[in-house]
Amino acid sequence: MRSIPVSSRSRAAILAFCLSLLLSACAAKGPLVPPDPPEVRDVTDLPQDLFAYLGPDGGRSVFTPDVQAGMLRGFLTGHFAPWERTSPPKDPGDAFWGLNHFAAKTVYGENLLRRSPAWMAEMRRLSRPEDFPNFGRPAVAVVHTSLRVLPTLEPAFLNRHLPGEGFPFDYLQNTAIWAGTPLYLSHLSADGAFALAHCRYASGWVPLADVAFAGPEFRKEFQSTPLVAVTRDRVPLADEHGLFRFEARVGMILPLVRATARGYEVFLPVRDARGEAVTVRGLLPPSAAAPLPLPATAANLARVGGSMLGEPYGWGGMYGHRDCSALLMDLYTPFGLGLPRNSRQQGKAGEYISLEGLSDQDKETAILARGVPFATLLWKPGHIMLYVGELGGRAMILHDVWGLRTEERGREGRHIIGRVAVTTLTPGEELPELKKPEGLLLHTIRGMVLLGSKNP
Structure with missing residues (x-):
């Protein structure tokens, strides 16, 4: 039989037709990429609105005026303490712990x-631990940036095949810091690109381009005026020339120039050509800020916290997001309460009531009986939560949560929530793969912390 010649164009058409049949067959069998896991029932069914949990006495103060005034004094002392330093707060072993820690890990x-x-x-060479401290100057963050464990923005992940490891858990990410944060710089990297910086709540390596040196006049200007706190998250903030500088974030405080009908005129820190800090002026809308401290009522806490609901989880402040302890630290800043940065230390920030040895039901009963909504933290190893009230006889919490422990066919995993949310103490209990009882938050909570019972 004589063969029929086929042109290259015809061959291409035939291949395209066959490929389309193959893709159609695959599509008929289901998506090539597995779907996202279903939302836990708490997130879909519970009101994601903190005002829903206030009750009739939302205008009550959760701290007495004397307690709040004492908190504010301690907060301001700690906030500006880096500018009073003449030496670093850490010894070399503390400052360079990451060098030995990560050298021993894969x-x-x-x-x-x-x-x-x-x-x-190379990290050891850049860190120059043998020269510590080789620098010493007060500074200020001029953009939102990060404190890093080593002088690099490159990440260090553990094995992604392990539950709760891999992306986004970059173990070099210590914390985010917002623009306007006072710093003390104690040490420079060998290439001059990073400085070892210390603020009220953390230490770490910061890109030198993200900070400016705070001279006496700048510090005086920043400290001698009243302060305003940001009360609504992610508000674009431009200077008097209309140039965008950064987003205003809950957790920031800035010096007040004057209050007008248009809002709060504030000083913004910028870096000049010599690396020195100077100020320009910006305007915060009236709905986005308040003089420090904001009265510590449950309604005000609900308003500030509500502006962060739904935001993605950010390990150590990655990508400008928050983790569990950063959420609570920033939430209480407008009220003049300077919480520590990590969950373990926040678990010591007030009167601690142990819940160990109680059944899960008795734990929840104790929280409902003794907890003060919007002024009680619930602590478990590795996680911290805020008790916000009762709904249907259940304790409700605000927290920034990554995921819940699961187990399928003997293999442990995580069911991702990955955001700031209001849940019960047993989110995900309906999931057949949830590891029980270890995957239930209520089962692993060890204690409650009554804020305001003592100054942290």
Whole structure:
């Protein structure tokens, strides 16, 4: 039989037709990418609105005026303490703990490949621990930035195949810091790109380009005026020339120039050509800020916290988001309460009531009986939550949560929530794969912390 010649154009058409049939067959069997896990019932069924949990006495103060005044004094002392320093607050062993810690571990980079010994050797060279401290100047953050464990923005992940590891858990990410944060710089990296910085609540390496040196006149201007606190998250903030500087974030405080009908005129820190801090002026809308301290009523706490509901989880402040302890630290800043940065220390920030040894039901009963809505923290190892009230006989909490422990066919995993949410103490209890009882928050809560019972 004589063969029929086929042109290259015809062959291409035939291949395209076959490929379309193959893709159609695959689509008929289901998506090539697995769907996102279903939302836990608490997130879909409970009001994600803190005002829904206030009750009739939302205007009550959760701290007495004397207690709040004492909190504010302690907060301001700690906030500006870096500008009073003449030496670093940490000894070399504390400042450079990451060098030995990560040298003894297998860590992975952004390409998911193992970091080589040469990478760690370069981190040691850049850190110059033998010269510590080689610098000493007060400074201020001029953009939102991060404090890092090592002088690099490159990540260090553990094995992504382990539950709760891999992205986004970059173990070099210590914390985010907002623009306007007072700092003390104690040490410079070998290449001059990073400085070891200390603020009220943390220490770490910061890109030098993200900060400016705070001279005496700048510090005086920043400290000698009344202060305003940001009360609504992610408000674009421009200077008097209309140039965008950064987003106003809950947790920021800025010096007040004057209050007008248009809002609060504030000083913004910027970096000049010599790396020195100077000020420009910006305007915060009246709905986005308030003089420090904001009265500590349950309604005000609900308003400030509500502006962060739904925001993505951010390990150590990655991408400008928050983790569980950063959420609570920022939430209480407008009220003049300077919480520590990590959950373990926040668990010591007030009167501690142990719940260990109680059944899960008795734990919840104790929280409902003794907890003060919007002034009680619930602590478990690795996580901190805020009790916000009762709904249908259940305790309700506000927290920034990554995921819940699961187990399927003997393999542990995580069911991702990944955001700031209001839940019960047993989110995900309806999931067949939830590891029980260990995956229930209520089962692993160890204690409650009554804020205001003592000054942290």
